[in-house]
Every structure is written in structure tokens, then in C-alpha cells.
Amino acid sequence: MEFQCIPDALGLNPEQWSLVAGFLGFREEPESRVGYLARMPQERVAVLLPQLVGLGIVRRRETAQGPWYGLIPVEELLAKAALAAEDPDVFEMEANLLRRVVEGFGTPGLTVISSSEDRDPARRIPEITKYADTLMPYIDLRLGTRCNLNCTYCLLGHENRTTRTTAEIVSDLMLGRRRNLQKVALTGGEPTLHPEVLKIITVARTLGYRQVILVTNGVTLSIPGVLDRLVEAGITAVGISFDTPDKEIAHELWQSPVFDKVSLAFDAVARHPQLLLGSIAVITKKNASQLPDLANWWADRNDAMENLFVPNIDFVMPEENAWLNREELLPKLTDVMEPVLKALEIAHGRGLPLTFRGFPLCLLPGLERYSYDRYMSIFRLTSSAEGDVFDKTSVDLLRTKGPQCRRCKLRRECNGVSRGYANLYGYGELVPVRGA
Numbered sequence: 001m002e003f004q005c006i007p008d009a010l011g012l013n014p015e016q017w018s019l020v021a022g023f024l025g026f027r028e029e030p031e032s033r034v035g036y037l038a039r040m041p042q043e044r045v046a047v048l049l050p051q052l053v054g055l056g057i058v059r060r061r062e063t064a065q066g067p068w069y070g071l072i073p074v075e076e077l078l079a080k081a082a083l084a085a086e087d088p089d090v091f092e093m094e095a096n097l098l099r100r101v102v103e104g105f106g107t108p109g110l111t112v113i114s115s116s117e118d119r120d121p122a123r124r125i126p127e128i129t130k131y132a133d134t135l136m137p138y139i140d141l142r143l144g145t146r147c148n149l150n151c152t153y154c155l156l157g158h159e160n161r162t163t164r165t166t167a168e169i170v171s172d173l174m175l176g177r178r179r180n181l182q183k184v185a186l187t188g189g190e191p192t193l194h195p196e197v198l199k200i201i202t203v204a205r206t207l208g209y210r211q212v213i214l215v216t217n218g219v220t221l222s223i224p225g226v227l228d229r230l231v232e233a234g235i236t237a238v239g240i241s242f243d244t245p246d247k248e249i250a251h252e253l254w255q256s257p258v259f260d261k262v263s264l265a266f267d268a269v270a271r272h273p274q275l276l277l278g279s280i281a282v283i284t285k286k287n288a289s290q291l292p293d294l295a296n297w298w299a300d301r302n303d304a305m306e307n308l309f310v311p312n313i314d315f316v317m318p319e320e321n322a323w324l325n326r327e328e329l330l331p332k333l334t335d336v337m338e339p340v341l342k343a344l345e346i347a348h349g350r351g352l353p354l355t356f357r358g359f360p361l362c363l364l365p366g367l368e369r370y371s372y373d374r375y376m377s378i379f380r381l382t383s384s385a386e387g388d389v390f391d392k393t394s395v396d397l398l399r400t401k402g403p404q405c406r407r408c409k410l411r412r413e414c415n416g417v418s419r420g421y422a423n424l425y426g427y428g429e430l431v432p433v434r435g436a
Contacts, residue, residue, distance in 0.1 A: 001393065002401050002416070005090045006098065009081040010057065014403065014427070018419055019048050020057060020071065021397050024101055028061070028070030039323055039420030056080065074102045097393040104391055109382035110172055111140040112181065112390070116375050118413070125369050127353040131276060131310040132375040135211055135237055138183035139176040139381070143169060143197065147189040149217055149254045150321070151241075153282050153329055157320035161189065166196045173204055179381065179388055183211035185239075192220040198233045205234035213237040213276075218265030219258050227268045237276035238269050244287040245297040253286060266301050273306035283358075284316050284329040288336040291343035299350040312372055313343065315358030318420035326424065333417070334429045337363055344370065360401075361414040362433050373415050402427025409435040 007017040022038025031049065035042035049069055052058035057077060061068045071077065078095045085091035114137040118124070144163035145156050176184060184204055191197060191214060204212050214230060218240040221227045227238075240262065244250050247259040269277050281287070281294055291313060302309045316322050318330050340356065344367060347354035355372040356364065368374060380391045401416035408414065410433050416422075417430070 001097070001396055002405075003094050003098070004406075005085055005087060006078070006081045006094050008086070009084040009091065010055070010077075011084070012055075012057075014400070015044070015423070016048055016052060018400060018423055019045065019052065021400075021419060023058065023069075023071040024098075024105070024394075024397065027105075028068050030063075030066055030068050032066075034069055036323070038423075039318055039418075040423040044423070074099060100389070100391055101394045101397065104380065104382055104389075104394060107382045109380050110175060111395075112176075112379045112381050113138050113140060113185070114377045114379060116377055118374060123369060123374065125353050127308065128310055128355060128370070128372070128375060131278070131308055131353075132372075134276060134308075135183060135185075135213060136376060137181060138185050138211065138213060139172070139181055140187055141169065141172055141176075141184050142187050143189065143191045143194040143200065145189040146193050147217070148193060148219055149190070149256050149258070151217075151254050151282075152325045153253065153284055153316050153322040155317060155319045155322070156189065157324075163189075163194055166200060169200055170203055173200075173207055173209070175381070175383060175388070177207050177209075182209055183213070184209050185213040185215050187215040190217055190220070192216055192226070192230070198229060201230065201233040201235060211236045213239060215239040216265070217241045217254070217258075218262040221265035221268045222261035227265075227272065231272055231275070235275070237278070239278035239280065240265050240269070241282075242266075242279050242298075243281045243284075243294075244290045245293050246287070246290050249287050249290065253282075253284065266305075269307060270301070270305035275307055277305070277307045277309045279309075279311040281311070281313050282316050283313055283331075283336055283340070284322075285331045286329065288331060288339050291336075291339040292346055295343040295346040295352070295354060296350075298354070299347055299352045302350075302352045310353050310355060311347075312355045312357055313340065314356070317358065317418050318424065319418075323420060330421070330424065332425055332429065333359065333363055333421075340364075358415075358418070360405075360416055360430055361410045362408060362431050363429070365433065368410070368413075371413075374413060402430050404432050405430055407434075408432035 019038055026037050035045040053060050058069055059072055146161045146163050201212055212234050214235050243253050250259045251257050269275055298311045318326050322329055344354055355370050357372045361368055378395045380394055382389050398419055399415045400419045400422050405411050
């Protein structure tokens with residue numbers, strides 16, 4: 001959901017509220033760090049911080065190293081907003097959601113990818129529905145952040161690459177089963193680098209997980225016998241990152257010359273036709289023009305295999321590595337729409353159910369059925385003394401919509417743009433879709 005009542009009551013414009021939302025992800029930081037953590041250009045932070053301090057929403061603390069900034073306590077913030085809230089019921093709903101976000105800060109938990117509640121067949125593509133319903137709902141189980149690549153757009157960055165203990169991972173698996181979840185995606189980093197990945201897969205199946213999805217960059221799957229052993233342990237689906245059929249550009253994006261190995265990973269999966277196969281391409285300035293060629297590359301693979309194959313093109317999220325490399329990687333949405341639309345046309349014309357994520361629906365009119373966001377919802381599952389809690393608000397805060405989106409007929413199902421994107425480029429590209 002998009003917070004409206006609280007920002008309006010506080011008198012905040014979208015840019016000011018976006019910085020406040022950024023502060024919800026950390027406690028207190030020096031000014032030099034605020035822009036990076038809030039995914040906002042530092043020059044804008046320098047302008048907005050004095051405004052928020054003046055409004056009594058952010059506190060400035062002087063130190064020998066310079067000023068530090070932090071949000072005021074949430075109850076103080078809500079008390080300010082309550083004085084001017086126009087709709088007490090909406091305010092109380094938003095206040096409770098905001099409290100939950102603050103209370104959940106730093107709390108260990110699991111990300112859960114759930115099926116969408118929209119079950120109208122006319123609004124969905126059968127192959128995508130079958131793929132999504134087979135795999136969802138699942139927990140996104142990170143085995144660690146260690147990886148054999150350092151992609152320029154990686155959401156995890158390149159520092160502190162670690163491997164979680166098997167005991168920690170099994171504890172998460174048990175939490176998922178306690179909530180009767182029966183499907184799990186093993187992610188990373190690169191999950192196949194975990195020294196006990198086969199044991200983890202076996203434990204998951206023993207605990208009752210019916211679907212075990214491997215989300216991988218594909219490099220290790222090119223090694224003869226690796227995928228065979230993973231399948232024997234219990235893998236039922238594979239998702240392979242693959243951004244472009246252009247070897248040179250791929251090596252630039254992945255920062256490693258492994259194109260041929262990743263290509264072989266698709267061949268390895270094809271030898272196990274019972275496996276569901278997904279593939280994700282992250283769209284950047286470097287590979288956007290090659291999307292039509294990528295659609296044909298994927299379609300060729302689809303023609304040569306029996307697996308149910310649902311690939312996806314995903315607009316780059318300006319987080320971690322992608323934020324640091326934003327000038328060379330992050331395009332404007334409208335600058336990539338021509339190759340995106342062409343890729344979708346090619347794939348669909350060849351019978352490949354290519355989907356997309358990260359795009360406002362107003363930029364892809366008539367293609368809403370291929371928006372993978374229509375098939376899924378993302379939650380955080382945390383455990384506390386009061387019991388297990390499913391929370392969607394902390395995830396929703398990563399995305400935002402412009403004021404004009406309130407007039408769009410697709411506003412309820414559209415996820416808008418990432419907050420970092422809006423902080424860089426604003427909302428000017430978004431045009432409300434009219435209609436009932």
C-alpha cells in the first residue's frame with residue numbers, strides 16, 4: 001500500500017516523505033551515509049535534511065565527527081500527524097502499519113512469495129498461472145551471500161560475503177513448516193556454493209517441502225553431474241539469471257567471463273524435463289537494446305526443451321551495486337520501452353510466456369496479463385513472543401507511486417516504481433490510465 005494520510009497530515013511532499021521512508025530502514029547515521037542508505041542523491045539529502053529537522057520530524061545530533069541524523073520516535077511522529085489527519089480511520093490503519101514496520105526493524109525473518117488473490121482466468125495467462133501456482137507460496141531462503149560473480153547490478157553488494165550455518169537454515173525451514181508452507185526457493189549469493197547444499201535440500205524434502213527451487217547464476221550447473229546430484233537430492237525447479245545473449249556485455253555485467261558456462265546450464269536443465277525452469281534478465285542501460293535478441297535466444301531454448309519455461313525481464317532495482325553504478329546502469333523507464341515491447345512481442349509470437357516485473361502498468365498498456373506482479377505478493381514472516389507475523393508494509397515501502405497515480409484505474413494492482421528510481425528521476429513518466 002502507499003501511505004497517503006500520514007504524509008499529508010505532516011505536510012510532506014513526496015520527496016520529503018521518501019526520505020522519511022528511507023529513515024525507517026536505519027536508526028541514526030552521519031549525513032554522508034544517509035543518501036546511500038535512503039537511495040537518494042546526496043545533494044538532495046543536503047537540501048531535505050534541514051527541512052525535516054525544521055519540521056521536527058528528523059533529529060540532528062552533533063558529534064566530534066560531524067552531525068548525525070535520525071527519525072524521531074514513531075509515536076512522536078504519529079502524534080504530530082494525528083493533529084491534522086483528515087480521516088481518523090485511515091490514519092489509524094496507516095499508523096498501525098507504520099508501527100509494525102518500526103517494530104520489525106532488524107528482526108530476523110523470512111521473505112515469503114505468495115500467490116496473488118486474483119483468480120479471474122480472463123486476467124491471467126494459463127502457462128504463467130500453472131508455473132506460479134506450482135511454485136507458490138514459497139519461502140525465499142538465503143543460504144548466504146557468498147557468490148562466484150560480482151554482478152554490477154547485484155542487490156546484495158560485494159562486501160561481507162558470508163555463508164550461513166546449516167543449523168540457521170534448518171531453523172528457517174522449520175519456521176516455514178510451522179506456518180504450513182510447503183515450498184522453498186534456495187537463493188544467495190550463489191546457493192550451490194554452500195558446502196552442505198545437498199544436505200539442506202534433503203532436509204527440506206524430509207520436513208515436507210514439496211517444491212524446492214534453486215535460484216542460481218548457472219555457473220556451477222555447467223559442471224557435469226552437479227545438477228544430477230541436486231535433482232537426486234530433491235530439487236524440483238531451477239531459476240537461472242541470464243541478462244543478454246551478447247557475450248561481451250554479459251561479461252561486463254557479471255564481471256566474469258562465464259557466458260559459455262551459464263549457457264550450458266540451460267542444456268543441463270533440459271536433460272531433466274520434469275524441472276520447471278525460470279530465467280530472469282535484469283534490464284540496464286548496457287543490455288536493454290539486446291532484449292529482442294534475448295527473447296529469440298530464450299524462445300530457441302524453449303523450442304528445444306520439454307520443460308515448462310517462464311522467463312522474466314526485470315527492471316533494475318537501484319540497490320547496493322546497482323545504486324553505486326547507477327550512472328552507467330540505471331536507464332529511464334521510457335528509454336527502454338521500445339526494446340521491452342519488441343521483446344514481449346517476439347516471445348509471445350513464438351509461444352514463449354515472457355513476463356515482466358518492475359514496470360508501472362501505465363507504460364505497458366494491454367499487457368497486464370504478462371506482469372508477473374499480478375501473479376504474486378511478497379511478505380515478511382517474522383516470529384516474536386506474540387507469535388508469527390506476516391508483514392507486507394515493509395516490502396511495499398521499497399516502492400512508490402506519484403500523486404497522479406491516485407487517479408489511475410490500475411492503481412491497486414500496480415506497484416509503481418522503486419523508491420530509489422523515484423528519488424533519481426521522479427514521477428513524470430507515469431500517466432494515469434483512465435477508465436472504470
